Amino acid sequence: MNEKMLPPIAIELTKSPKARPPADKLGFGKYYTDHMFIMDYDTDRGWHEPRIVPYQPITLDPSAKVFHYGQTVFEGLKAYPTADGRILLFRPRKNAERLNRSNERLSMPTLDEEIVLEGLKQLVKIDRDWIPNEPGTSLYIRPFVIATESALGVAPSREYKFMIILSPVGMYYAGGMKPISIFVESKYVRAVEGGVGTAKTAGNYAASLKAQEEAARLGCDQVLWLDGVQRKYVEEVGSMNVFFRIGDKVVTPALNGSFLAGVTRDSVIQMLRHWEVPLEERAITIDEIVQAYREGRLTEIFGTGTAAVISPVGELCWHGERMKVGNGSAGELSARIYDTLTGIQTGKLEDPFDWTIAIDGAE
Amino acid sequence: MNEKMLPPIAIELTKSPKARPPADKLGFGKYYTDHMFIMDYDTDRGWHEPRIVPYQPITLDPSAKVFHYGQTVFEGLKAYPTADGRILLFRPRKNAERLNRSNERLSMPTLDEEIVLEGLKQLVKIDRDWIPNEPGTSLYIRPFVIATESALGVAPSREYKFMIILSPVGMYYAGGMKPISIFVESKYVRAVEGGVGTAKTAGNYAASLKAQEEAARLGCDQVLWLDGVQRKYVEEVGSMNVFFRIGDKVVTPALNGSFLAGVTRDSVIQMLRHWEVPLEERAITIDEIVQAYREGRLTEIFGTGTAAVISPVGELCWHGERMKVGNGSAGELSARIYDTLTGIQTGKLEDPFDWTIAIDGAE
Known part of the structure; x- marks a missing residue:
């Protein structure tokens, strides 16, 4: 139940969808879906421009703070397909809350948890046909924040990017449930x-x-x-x-x-x-x-x-x-x-x- | 005295040199020179293609390991101009050695220290007219290595970039030698x-x-x-x-x-x-x-x-x-x-x- 007005998420769909990887080759975090969520932060505007765009490389200055002083936090959760065609997320609020606790510890700006959840849901919906169906498989969701300011002084960055990428995954350990x-x-x-x-x-x-x-x-x-x-x-x-x-x-x-x-x-x-x-x-x-x-x-x-x-x-x-x-x-x-x-x-x-x-x- | 054959460093000079920042506005790590050194690593080829290119952004997959698992090391040293027109580096070998100790601790591939030093010297030579002359100023040199493999499994990256960027700097603390x-x-x-x-x-x-x-x-x-x-x-x-x-x-x-x-x-x-x-x-x-x-x-x-x-x-x-x-x-x-x-x-x-x-x- 969210009473707040969320900023609209701009959506740009890919014109060249990628081939789906075979289910038995998925592994963990090797393939990425057709789209990603992205939102920018600077100290003047705060978090702004939430958008879903075709999955694409990001371009940063070599002096971007993430490369030098490691201001970055992430989360990991999964979307699962049900037998009756629905898609379930498992406790995503816990991840959004922890993402913000991590942000605070790293002197990074917190995110509106509703936007995190909404971005995540919309992204998974758009790439829903990437969710594998075989036992043990799922769609791994990786939200993360990186410091992007171009500056070498040791101090919290004044610019960040929040992104969500998706990866269809198999069992994490190749050996399955083998101890x-x-x-x-x-x-x-x-x-x-x-x-x-x-x-x-x-x-x-x-x-x-x-x-x-x-x-x-x-x-x-x-x-x-x-x-x-x-x-x-x-x-x-x-x-x-x-x-x-x-x-x-x-x-x-x-x-x-x-x-x-x-x-x-x-x-x-x-x-x-x-x-x-x-x-x-x-x-x-x-x-x-x-x-x-x-x-x-x-x-x-x-x-x-x-x-x-x-x-x-x-x-x-x-x-x-x-x-x-x-x-x-x-x-x-x-x-x-x-x-x-x-x-x-x-x-x-x-x-x-x-x-x-x-x-x-x-x- | 280096008896080893070093791989040649390819050099591509900029066609659009940037304006020099005023000496009193330098601060620390805010401006970067016209060129940068870069060299790539993958597990098959090892470190390869050392080159000096125009200073430019780098493009990475959003799943690049540096954004998620923090495999990155860096160094900091300075080049100083002398009154008689020479350029001095201060104990650069110590930095090259420490860079490799850091690489080892972070499960990253070590670098040939001669290439690090040679790349650094050639780069400073090319951008020598960026070295400021005022008391307390110098050319800060930032060598760094980042993990670039696109993979979300927690394991050492199989691909890296080693870069050197240069920044003309003033006093680190705005207050100078004030305690x-x-x-x-x-x-x-x-x-x-x-x-x-x-x-x-x-x-x-x-x-x-x-x-x-x-x-x-x-x-x-x-x-x-x-x-x-x-x-x-x-x-x-x-x-x-x-x-x-x-x-x-x-x-x-x-x-x-x-x-x-x-x-x-x-x-x-x-x-x-x-x-x-x-x-x-x-x-x-x-x-x-x-x-x-x-x-x-x-x-x-x-x-x-x-x-x-x-x-x-x-x-x-x-x-x-x-x-x-x-x-x-x-x-x-x-x-x-x-x-x-x-x-x-x-x-x-x-x-x-x-x-x-x-x-x-x-x-």
């Missing part, structure tokens, strides 16, 4: 309290690559990040939030100001509470995890995030030891969460949480 | 050991803006960063290294893996040793600084960096107290270092350290 192996990182740190770890901003991802490379060299798929102060509390796995099933409980790190408050994380928490599965959101040390493993009480680990939804973890690599968790396929709870979440996302299952929004319908 | 006021930051953290604080990468600067804004609101010019773990050790001031004159000694934080190893910092250390000024490179707490202030032994504070060279600090804001340091103008040692360093940089003084390289001459 991944994670390396417990004790050398590198992703973020620390007081830093930008809670913002979805480029620098956090750049900072994670080296650890990821070294983990891959040791045969691990992802990194389990520990806190940067005491190096003992578990924070995230790769760029996902993380959950541990220990005995009859599920434990996940409480939001502590150094990692991202994931939308999927929040959804999993609500779902577990709905199911009356005992859940603890609290600080959890790697030592507690290892001890639970030794006592045979660590039965499942899984990561949560928009790209992979649920990513079961089958192995922890810690101090040279490889600790197997589960039996080599997704754990019972991980699978149940995945099936329920994707069922709701694709409209196959009832949505008791009111999470989905149909593109054409009222909220 | 600045610094706010001792206890809420925000810039970087932590294990993170990317030692790399010259965009994310570190993005992470610093919010604290800088809040400090400015309290009437302070810059932020003094404390360590992210114990929140008591002094690290940097703004984006400069920091030195304290306490009693008959100078103290500067030892390199600890969470802040940048500045070229100016290293030069100041060598200069102080050459002058036989007692110098300590070690961990130093904010409590020690405050105590020295209370006892009247804290006589000078200054920041060091390429942009400002030496930036005297006249005030520390800590827990609501404003502690005055010095008498409102640059301290005696700060001024001596500034005069000597800029004297060497501009060829006015002898260079006992072999720091400067003439653009046309042999090293």
Whole structure:
């Protein structure tokens, strides 16, 4: 229910639609649809000229601030087709809100969340025939803001571009729901309290690559990040939030100001509470995890995030030891969460949480 | 002495040279010269096609990795004109080496340092008539690398651009050598050991803006960063290294893996040793600084960096107290270092350290 007058979104349709990629070649973030949303900001006019245009390169001065001082934030969410021909978005308001929290942390101008949502809906509607239909596929939506002012002084940019691009995607991990192996990182740190770890901003991802490379060299798929102060509390796995099933409980790190408050994380928490599965959101040390493993009480680990939804973890690599968790396929709870979440996302299952929004319908 | 064969640098000169900005309007990083250096990388060909072309915008796909995951590193150095018509670079090899250390930390491909230096020299030579002559002015040189691959998976880019742009600059601070006021930051953290604080990468600067804004609101010019773990050790001031004159000694934080190893910092250390000024490179707490202030032994504070060279600090804001340091103008040692360093940089003084390289001459 939006009572405000939104500025009209100008629409210019492409004259040369691209060929659709084959569904089995989609991968993640390799193909982009025919159109994009764009809106400009400067300190005089604020955000202005929302428009949908043919997908096209952007042209910036080499001194544009995004290239030098990294003022950029982004979001990720997905649109899913339903069996009865509708298109569902999953909790897009949460992404619009977080985009603004990220903007604030990075000293960037906030956006009218209604325009973000309206731009996103109109764009998805225009490119709706790009949404793939095969199991595990979806249309990934990437809203992002970049600092575009041409100036080398270290200070917040006075000009920005907000854009939304769309990418038809397959499963995030080529191996599907096959459990991944994670390396417990004790050398590198992703973020620390007081830093930008809670913002979805480029620098956090750049900072994670080296650890990821070294983990891959040791045969691990992802990194389990520990806190940067005491190096003992578990924070995230790769760029996902993380959950541990220990005995009859599920434990996940409480939001502590150094990692991202994931939308999927929040959804999993609500779902577990709905199911009356005992859940603890609290600080959890790697030592507690290892001890639970030794006592045979660590039965499942899984990561949560928009790209992979649920990513079961089958192995922890810690101090040279490889600790197997589960039996080599997704754990019972991980699978149940995945099936329920994707069922709701694709409209196959009832949505008791009111999470989905149909593109054409009222909220 | 370079025995390697360097690939030839293709040169395309501009047909429409720009008007030169007036010397009193230069500011910092607001104007760019007529040409730029550019070189491309992909995983198949490595770095290729070094070229100097007219200064021009760059065109990237909206999904280019630099916009999303922040893989970008940069450097900053200066070219100075001498009274006898030569052009001097100040320790450019240090910048080329650090650029590669940054590349490594960010999982980016390293560059042949000879090509970096050769590209930089040829570019400055071509745009030599852009170098301003007035006291305090110089030609700022900004080499940088950005990730250009069009792909949204979180992984190192497989394509990059290395560029060098030039900007004629005035004094970094509009107030010249007027001492600045610094706010001792206890809420925000810039970087932590294990993170990317030692790399010259965009994310570190993005992470610093919010604290800088809040400090400015309290009437302070810059932020003094404390360590992210114990929140008591002094690290940097703004984006400069920091030195304290306490009693008959100078103290500067030892390199600890969470802040940048500045070229100016290293030069100041060598200069102080050459002058036989007692110098300590070690961990130093904010409590020690405050105590020295209370006892009247804290006589000078200054920041060091390429942009400002030496930036005297006249005030520390800590827990609501404003502690005055010095008498409102640059301290005696700060001024001596500034005069000597800029004297060497501009060829006015002898260079006992072999720091400067003439653009046309042999090293």
